[in-house]
Amino acid sequence: MTRGLSTPMKNTGFSLVELxxxxxxGLIISGAIIQVLVSSSVTNKLNQAVAQVQESGRxxxxxxxxxxYEVGRYDLVTAAIDSSVDTIAEAAYVQNKPIALVGDFVTSGELGSIQAASGDSDKLVVSLLGKEDCTGNSHGYAADEEFHVVNHYFVSGSELKCTGFDGxxxxxxxxxxxxxxxxxxxxxxxxxxxQFGVSERITSSKGQPVSYVTANELGLLRAQNQQVVALRWGIMLKSYQNEVQQTQAQRFALLNENAKTMSTSHYYQVFSKTLALRNMKNFVRSSQ
Known part of the structure; x- marks a missing residue:
């Protein structure tokens, strides 16, 4: 019996060109995927930075x-004030010096609002009537008693801080x-x-700010019987993440300061507000 001859198998595979x-x-597709992942990571980091800064700003x-809002407040009618000092004289002091300047305090002559030089952060010192200072310290007074509070706001390093004093x-x-x-x-x-919104002379003012000035101008205006009736402040915050990659450096200017060019590895945002000091407006109107 004659056997049939088997057909030889043909070897198949990819040619060099096909490989x-x-x-x-494969390289093009991998590169595209990597680019999408990198872009997504950058966008996610930026979104996180924006959210963090905006939350902190709010x-x-x-x-x-x-x-x-409480700056310059001294209520002789309804407030329960500790009466161990002359409250009439204290009311006059707080209402006439709601913004403290260097030299105002006998025991701390260096304490006061300061317009910093070279774009550094300003210092703000305010007086008011309250049960506690900005730190929650009641300075040994009874729980329901109010006293002359002095709050000092300043930046140390990259931290906004407040120190509270007994005025x-x-x-x-x-x-x-x-x-x-x-x-x-x-x-x-x-x-x-x-910056500080200053009224006309107290004898003719309607309690409205007519100009905004810095702390180093307040001494002369106070001597002319003009009062601070509004506060304007600006604060620039930066993100925690230092991996934010922005293609162009941003420039920011706060209030009267010159613009600064900031790093591209952080997200920055400026928050600002102008606030009428309702207590001081009422004081100025009632003093005519």
Whole structure:
């Protein structure tokens, strides 16, 4: 019996050209995927930075607004004031010097609002009647009693801080029984700037600001019987992440300061507000 001859199998595979085309297409596809992932990562980091800065900005602006509203407040009618000092004289002091300047306090002559040089952050010192200072310190007074509070806002490093004082101690009217406390209000602060809305002379003013000035101009205006009736402040915040990659450096200017060019590895945003000091407006109107 004759066996049939088997048909030889033909070897199959990719040619060199086909392999090169496949490798090229694979590289193109891989590169596209990597580019999408990198772009997504960059966008995600930027979105996180924006969200963090905006949340911090909303927080600090709300807090400062609520505290600055009380600047210059001294209520002799309804407030339960500690009466260990002359409250009439204290009311006159707080209402006539709602913004403290260097030299105002007997025991701390260097404490006061300062217009910083070379674009550095300003310092703000305010007086008001309250049950506690910006740190929650009641300085040993009874829980329901109010006293002359002095709050000092300043930037140290990249932190916005506040130190609270007993104004009566600063004025030399009593000995210090509780030490002042300093707290950090917010970190990652790049700049803090302040301007003051000043009225006409108190005898003819309607309680409206007619100009906005810096702290180094307040002494002369106070001597001319003009009062601070509004605050304007700006604060620049930067993101925690230092991996934000922006293609172009941003420039920012806060209030009266010159514009600055910032790093491309952080996200920056400026928050600003102008606030009428309702207590001071009422004081100025009633003093005519």
């Amino acid at each position: 090169m085309i496949s490798l090229t297409l 927080f600090i602006m709300a807090r400062l607004s609520s505290e600055f 009566r101690v600063l004025r030399g009217l009593k000995n210090q029984s509780v030490a002042p406390v300093t707290v950090t209000l917010l970190d990652n602060v790049e700049s803090f700037q302040v």
